[in-house]
Amino acid sequence: MLLDSLVMIALAYIFGFLYYGLYRNISARVHGRFGPSLAQSFFDSIKLFLKENSTNFGWMFYAGPIIMMTGAITTLLFIPYLNGSEHLIGLSQYGNLILVLYLMVLGPLGNAMGIGSNGNPFGIMGITRGLTRLIGLELPFYIAAIGLMIANQSADIGVIMTNQSEGCNAFTHPLLFIGAFISFLGFMGKSPFDVVGAPQEVYSGPATEFSGKFFAIALSQSAIFSFAKLLLMVNLFLGGAEGLVELVAKTFALFLVAVLVGNVYARFTTIQSVEFLVRVPTGIALVGLLFV
Amino acid sequence: MFNFAMTPLGNLFFGLTLIVFASLLLIKNERRDLPLYVLLFASLGVIFYASDLITLFVGWEIMSWSSYFIIAKSARIETLQKYIIFNLAAGFALLGAIVLIVAFAGTTLYGEIDFGKVPEALHVPITLLLFVTIAIKSGIMPFHYWVVDTYEESDHIFSAILSAIISKAGIFLFIVIFSQIIGYRYLHGSLFDVLAWLGVITSIAATFKAISQEEFKRLLAYSSIAQIGYIVTVLALLEGSGIEAGLYHTIIHTLVKLLLFVNIASIIYITGKTKFSQLGNLLYDYPILFVLLLIGIIALAGMPPLGGFNSKFLIYTALLEEKKALLLVAVMFSSASAFLYCYKLIYGIYLGQASGDKEGYRELPVGFYIPQFIAAIILVVLGILPSLGIVPLNPILDSLGFEVSSYGSLFELHTAFASFNGGVLMGLFGVVFALILWLVTSVKSKAVMARDRYDISYCGETPDPQNNLHYGYGIGEELRRISFIGVILANSTAAYWEHISKLSSDSSLMLKKLYSLGTQYVGLFVLLFFTILLFLGVR
Amino acid sequence: MIEFLKKHYEIVEKGSRLYKLQIESDKLVEILSYISINSNFITLSQIACTDWIEDEVFSLNYILTTKERDKNLMVEVRIGRVHCSLPTLLTLYPQAQVMERDLHEMYGINFRGNDTLYDFALENWNEIPPLRREFDTLAYVNEHFDFRIGREDNKDVKVEVKRRKAQAKELKDGK
Amino acid sequence: MENNDNQLIKIYHGPQHPGITGNMSMELDLLGETIKEARTHVGYLHRGFEKLIERRTIIQAFTIVCRICVPEPDPNEENFARAVEGLAGIEISQRAKYIRVMVLEMARLAAQMLWMGGQSGSIGLGVVGQWSVYDRDLILDLFEELTGGRVYHMYIYPGGVRRELPNGFLEKLAQLLDYLERRLLDYDGIFFENSTFKKRAIGVGVVNRDEALKNGYVGQVLRGCGIERDVRRDNPYLVYDKLDFEIPTYEGCDVYSRALVRRGEMVESIKILRQVIAQMPSEGAIMQKLPKHRKFKLPKEDIFVATESARGEFGYYMAGDGSEFIRRMQVKGPSLIHGFTLLENLLIDEELSNVALIMNSLGICPPEMER
Amino acid sequence: MSENTQEGFVDQQKVLNNEEYSIKNTQSIIQKAVDWFRARSMFVLAYGTGCGAIEMPPIFTSRYDIERLGVIGVATPRQADILIVSGYCSYKTLKRVIRSYEQMNEPKYLIGLGSCTINGGMYWDSYNTIKKLDEYLPVDMYVNGCMPRPEALIEGFVKLQDNIRNAKSEAGYIQYRENNAFYRANQEKIFGKNTIPTFEENFAGMNQ
Known part of the structure; x- marks a missing residue:
């Protein structure tokens, strides 16, 4: 079970950085330029790890990114990779969907403790924006999750995944899928909802004081965490994957849509994003809930 | 006349009370008014272990009054008034429900009460009365007017007791009466x-x-x-x-x-x-x-x-x-x-x-x-x-x-x-936390402490300590701009209760005027009162 | 509209759309408010100050523009160079606040009534206001900074050209 | 407003910040993320232009003048040239005037492209910045061919222009204009009609319309409030009176209408350039005979000239004193008023996330504020 | 001419001429790999200090696209490796540049654009701009030109990457840390005693 988890973490790390490299290349092509090599984000995080010194603001600031990374890895390990195979399931038989939904918030909240302790006003403003946006983001995603749990009469991700053998949830519950996907965009931090660390507004928000190895952890955490969220969406709505190839294909398809939407829209303010999230995706998901 | 019974539900709630009171009494607090705390503790014990409605009600009243005196030490007059009016109302609603139940069920003991005897028409009023008691005691929205000021102005240690235990009295009542006495088939x-x-x-x-x-x-x-x-x-x-x-x-x-x-x-x-x-x-x-x-x-x-x-x-x-x-x-x-x-x-x-x-x-x-x-x-x-x-x-x-x-x-x-x-x-x-902590500490990059609290990246400027950099006040500020949250924050039930208190004070003034008209009218009122009672009794 | 003003003040016509008017410094606010109310020169576009050190005078030109932004009127005021102070125009034009701040810092003119004359472009500057003619910027630079070795400066160009020609000829003879 | 019991937090939208146009800073007092008081700080780019001008002859001052405003240097050069010509009484040929108008309009197009990059970058639309800076580079290539310099051209000199047009230049310019006209439709799709940009820009940074003229606002701020003012038509210079072009105005007084005004101006600039290519006289000396720079004396006169730059009216006051050095040259750019009185009022009770948006829409360029 | 500018600790003249100046060609294998990663991914601080900043958008956007070399812009000095002083530097800006430079984490590099950072350039006689940037901060790479073209800027980046990869020149930050007194003396000459927060304690731990 230990080896299984280590392989899962390694896969998530590699895929996370590969997708992030692809993201930078795809948006470069949209911009009309070549863009960096695929492994550029990998190089960035290694270089940041190798920096000679990094600024520390006390033990709580030191623990912040570590809790964030722990939250990301624990979320990842509670989501099974494959549909119906005993490999790469990590610890998902000990957890369920409600636990994963709450674990997704644990990492950022732990990180918020670290950022709060360094005393930088921009850091705390980014955190407050994140938590305010969370109010809007959680609603449609929870409604979709509740709809699936009631439809499948179980909160276990494995069960929800296997029940989609005849038609994946994206087609049987389309409205739930649309609501969840819009809030998934927000979770992935793509505009129009990337208000948390907007450099033009809040001087790079929570990551203002991250230097050297702390910034490296933040980058690798966001790689693993975005892969975990992609995995969750694929398992819940696209019927999970039999083999690794199908897994990569489905996660990359979702990721591509998120990237292209992100490239086309400007950024909302925090208030506008909550107003939008509480009206449009929540309305769609609520209507979808009626048909569950 | 007062009879008690050791029920598992009572044990749970009394156990929690024990934990709270024991740990709080260890705090050396000069202004300790020990007798009142003991009285409160006893009243809670009475409520949790009562096995008949009367003892339940007696315990309830002692609890309200003993906490009233403890709060009186440090709270403002308005808060005290709010507290005592609401809690008395809760007590009276409870008394009304008990009277209705006992009048028809015959006995006050939990075991023997058979809710079947209570006429159908009275079911809804009883549940409503009990709802009022529970709502007031646990601060459900329209009746939460007294909760916030009381918690804020009472002694810091006592607000811990208030919020930890006394607010659970409504929950205990809910379970005891609805599931034990009345039973779910009548609800x-x-x-x-x-x-x-x-x-x-x-x-x-x-x-x-x-x-x-x-x-x-x-x-x-x-x-x-x-x-x-x-x-x-x-x-x-x-x-x-x-x-x-x-x-x-x-x-x-x-x-x-x-x-x-x-x-x-x-x-x-x-x-x-x-x-x-x-x-x-x-x-x-x-x-x-x-x-x-x-x-x-x-x-x-x-x-x-x-x-x-x-x-x-x-x-x-x-x-x-x-x-x-x-x-x-x-x-x-x-x-x-x-x-x-x-x-x-x-x-x-x-x-x-x-x-x-x-x-x-x-x-x-x-x-x-x-x-x-x-x-x-x-x-x-x-x-x-x-x-x-x-x-x-x-x-x-x-x-x-x-x-x-x-x-x-x-x-x-x-x-x-x-x-x-x-x-x-x-x-x-x-395990994962320890793994990552080891990874981060083993990396060559040495974590150097920042020079002082103001060595933060601040757009190139140097922050000076006179200016406030603490965001404590600002965290909830932005929510006012969100439409549906702004609505919640803007209006509160306070205005509603002020209106009621004005209404009640006007009517009491009118009553006082009637009463002070002169003694010869007193006889008229007494007569009027008894005729109504007679009329009610006959039906 | 300009004829109406010509009746009251002697206005010089400098260009097809540029007029000039010379007034005393103590009647400044009164005339400017009269002009901005009665004529259509309602906006203050710029306050330009020139330092005539040989006549011992600062000449400030308040450049007004019409509502249609087609004509400019330069209202000139002359004040002494030493204790120079003028009434502020904040009551007439809010944008004057910044311009007065600039001139206060650059020339040391004190604008009575404008209490927000804190520093505009220079930070802890303790020399004399830099745009006054008596402040020599080259002397200040030589005193505070050192130039890189090998950067000979403002040598006479002709001497340099002659030296280089001689050097080239000598090289040619040598080869 | 003093810090009542530490409720306000002070931050700097400082010199080192990805959300500002150039090198200036805003000192903001925030209640939560609502700005309660804003103060503009400049002086980070102060080089003491006007002091240096007093020590330089005309040709030496000419090289330094175009460095005043970085995104759009040409109106400064043209203003300086016209002020010196006004003082010295030089009359330039018709062909030189047409070339100058061409250079000014090309510079305006390049500046609007750069503005689009800044405006969209302030709300996270990176794509528009990438496209518009690329298109601006095409214009800079033409400038390089014409004047030898990409951004600082040092081309418009008192008495005319310094170099003849390279042959085939006008055809290249015509081709570029066709390409840019097609390109504007793409920008409509990605930027001007972008639903999230509209949601962010409409009703934000609303300028008070009836005090706009009195407070001396210029350029897009006026035209964004429906007031039709443009120095090229109201106080025409060079050959603008012979060219026909409209002045685009929109009624919203907010960031979105200022953006649409700029879009209209790009269309007008392309139209003007096409007329200039058509009407360009083929003969005429591009440069008048001028005395040697040590003997180019200016009379003891003063003059005020104004030109319309991409962000508003640029005013030059110049005074000569009989010697070959200019006695005084004072520059007033559009951002001096927009950056202080207007910006500090617009930001009161505004959200922190709109600071970069409003600053870009007013086109604030710090070097011209403190020179 | 004050004496401490004569024998600058690393002869700035050599850095100016970009001569082959390899003081430590003896890189160990690990150090070579570390330097390779450092050269492969560089974060530039988003700080347009002077008029050269107008040439930064073209190199970060689609025409010249410096992201191919692994260079991207970041917002805060903590995350940045490179600080570009793009053109002349007035008193006020120099104070903020020094604070940003000191807040960056080592290894950090400084690129000076334009002739204004080399010898004052066009504003040699201005009272408010500094004449030699390397008196106040160690400069790793000069890019000449009265506003260097984008190609020159990219050439500067490539040359700096080459210097880092093969340790061709001693990095400026080591000088700044070891002989901080030289730089602080110059800074205090123009700023006066206590205007910028002192630097020593921050890296006191590093020196011994």
Whole structure:
């Protein structure tokens, strides 16, 4: 079970950085330029790890990114990779969907403790924006999750995944899928909802004081965490994957849509994003809930 | 005349009271009025172990009055008036319900009461009267007017007792009367749905009000209203899983509020300040208090590794079983927005920049730490062994006639919908944390301490200490701009109650005028009164 | 509209759309408010100050523009160079606040009534206001900074050219 | 407003910040993320232009003048040239006037492209910045061919222009204009009609319309409030009176209408350039005979000239004193008023996330504020 | 001419001429790999200090696209490796540049654009701009030109990457840390005693 988890973490790390490299290349092509090599984000995080010194603001600031990374890895390990195979399931038989939904918030909240302790006003403003946006983001995603749990009469991700053998949830519950996907965009931090660390507004928000190895952890955490969220969406709505190839294909398809939407829209303010999230995706998901 | 019985439900509630009172009495507090606390403790014992309605009511009245005198020591007149008016109203509503039940059921003993004898017409008024009592005591929305001011202005230690135990009296009453005395077959489901929705609306409104508070005691008061709102919602399902979730959350909430209120009391004791905007950066001066508050808010927000998640999990699965999707959406929404006030509580006091200079702080006596350690340890243990909380609940469910929930080992928590393993979760969290901590410390890059608190990247400028850099006040500010939250924050029920109090004072003035007309009219009134009574009696 | 003003003051016509008017410094606010109310020169576009050190005088030109932004009127005021102070125009034009701040810092003119004359472009500057003619910027630079070695400066160009020609010829003879 | 009990937090939208146009800083007092008081700080780019001009002859001052405003140097050169010509009484040939108008309009197009990059970058739309800076580079290539310099051209000199047009230049310019016209439709799709940009820009940074003229606002701020003012038509210089072009105005007074005004101006600039290519006289000396720079004396006169730059009216006051050195040259750019009185009022009770948006829409360029 | 500018600790003249100046060609294998990663991914601080900043958008956008070399812009000095002083530097800006430079984490590099950072350039006689940037901060790479073209800027980056990869020149930050007194003396000459927060304690731990 230990080896299984280590392989899962390694896969998530590699895929996370590969997708992030692809993201930078795809948006470069949209911009009309070549863009960096695929492994550029990998190089960035290694270089940041190798920096000679990094600024520390006390033990709580030191623990912040570590809790964030722990939250990301624990979320990842509670989501099974494959549909119906005993490999790469990590610890998902000990957890369920409600636990994963709450674990997704644990990492950022732990990180918020670290950022709060360094005393930088921009850091705390980014955190407050994140938590305010969370109010809007959680609603449609929870409604979709509740709809699936009631439809499948179980909160276990494995069960929800296997029940989609005849038609994946994206087609049987389309409205739930649309609501969840819009809030998934927000979770992935793509505009129009990337208000948390907007450099033009809040001087790079929570990551203002991250230097050297702390910034490296933040980058690798966001790689693993975005892969975990992609995995969750694929398992819940696209019927999970039999083999690794199908897994990569489905996660990359979702990721591509998120990237292209992100490239086309400007950024909302925090208030506008909550107003939008509480009206449009929540309305769609609520209507979808009626048909569950 | 007073008879008591040892019931598992009574044991649970009395056990919690014991924990709270024992740990709080260890705090050396000069203005201790011990006799009143003992009287309060006794009255709670009477309520929990009463086996007939009269003793229940007597215990209830003593509780209200003894806490009234304790609060009177430090609260303003208006707050006291609010407290006593509402609690008296609760007492009278309870008395009315008891009178109606006893009048028809014949006996006052729990065992022999057969609710069948009570005529159909009276069922709804009895439940409504009981709703009023429960709503007032647990601060459901329209009747929460007295809660926040009382918690804020009463003595810091007593507000911990108020929020941890006395607010649970309504919950105890709910279970005892509805499931034990009346029994679920006589209850109207629709009325309880209304109560459930009232509970959820209370928790949502209280959560957003809590975020926008400026003093931390008021924030905690609103937060306890919100949490009890969940319990009332889940109990109103009138199901075994509902009762189990409600009781589990009662245990968690008592421990969490004990921990948080005592932590806040120690901060007020040290600094003498009560506002977020006056404090900040106490993290490295009082690290133990910080870690304890951290455990408290993780449990309050219901985050996975600690016990708080178990009760949230049970509440969600209970609502899922009953297919109450909209209700569950509202509960999840309010618990998602609870993260903001949890973070504001810990940021405003411990993190961020110090606002103002930090001298003139008193030394904290050790007594303040004990209750916090007790509560924190229990919460952590509950996180590792979730089913440890189920152990005391099973006999209660069995005594109320519901099927007992089975659990494999103490590590798992099973419900119809799903199960999870607390031990694996906490273990995984610890292992991964240690792994990454080792990775980060072993890397060549040396972590150099920042020069001073103001060596922050500040757009190239140098921050000067006179300007305030503490964001304590600003965290809830932005919510006013969001339309639906702004509506909640803007109007409050205060105006509604002022209107009622004006109405009642006008009518009493009119009565006084009538009364002072002269004695010859007195006879007329007496005659009028008896004729009405006669007329009622005949029918 | 300009004829109406010509009746009251002697206005010189400098270009097809540029007029000039010379007034005393103590009647400044009164005339400017009269002009901005009665004529259509309602906006203050710029306050330009020139330092005539040989006549011992600062000449400030308040450049007004019409509502249609087609004609400019330069209202000139002359004040002494030593204790120079003028009434502020904040009551007439809010944008004057910044311009007065600039001139206060650059020339040391004190604008009575404008209490927000804190520093505009220079930070802890303790020399004399830089745009006054008596402040020599080259002397200040030579005193505070050192130039890189090998950067000969403002040598006479002709001497340099002659030296280089001689050097080239000598090289050619040598080869 | 003093810090009532530490409720306000002070931050700097400082010199080192990805959300500002150039090197200036805003000192903001925030209640939550609502700005309660804003103060502009400049002086980071102060080089003491006007002091240096007093020590330089005309040709030496000419090289330094175009460095005043970085995104759009040509209106400064043209203003300086016209002021010196006004003082010295030089009359330039018709062909030189047409070339100058061509250079000014090309510079305006390049500046609007750069503005689009800044405006969209302030709300996270990176794509528009990438495209518009690329298109601006095509214009800079033409400038390089014409004047030898990409951004600082040092081409318009008192008495005319310094170099003859390279052959085939006008055809290249015509091709570029066709390409840019097609390109504007793409920008409509990605930027001007972008639903989230509209949601962010409409009703934000609303300028008070009836005090706009009195407070001396210029350029897009006026035209964004429906007031039709443009120095090229109201106080025409060079050959603008012979060219016909409209002045685009929109009624919204907010960021979105200022953006649409700029879009209209790009269309007008392309139209003007096409007329200039058509009407360019083929003969005429591009440079008048001028005395040697040590003997180029200016009379003891003063003059005020104004030109319309991409962000508003640029005013030059110049005074000569009989010697070959200019006695005084004072520059007043559009951002001096927009950056202080207007910006500090617009930001009161505004959200922190709109600071970069409003600053870009007013086209604030710090070097011209403190020179 | 004050004496401490004569024998600058690393002869700035050599850095100016970009001569082959390899003081430590003896890189160990690990150090070579570390330097390879450092050269492969560089974060530039988003700070347009002077008029050269107008040439930064073209190199970060689609025409010249410096992201191919692994260079991206970041917002805060903590995350940045490279600080570009793009053109002349007035008193006020120099104070902020020094604070940003000191807040960056080592290894950090400084690129000076334009002739204004080399010898004052066009504003040699201005009272408010500094004449030699390397008196106040160690400069790793000069890019000449009165506002260097984008191609020159990219050439500067490539040359700096080459220097880092093969340790061709001693990095400026080591000088700044070891002989901080030299730089602080110059800074205090124009700023006066206590206007910028002192630097020593921050890296006191590093020196011994």
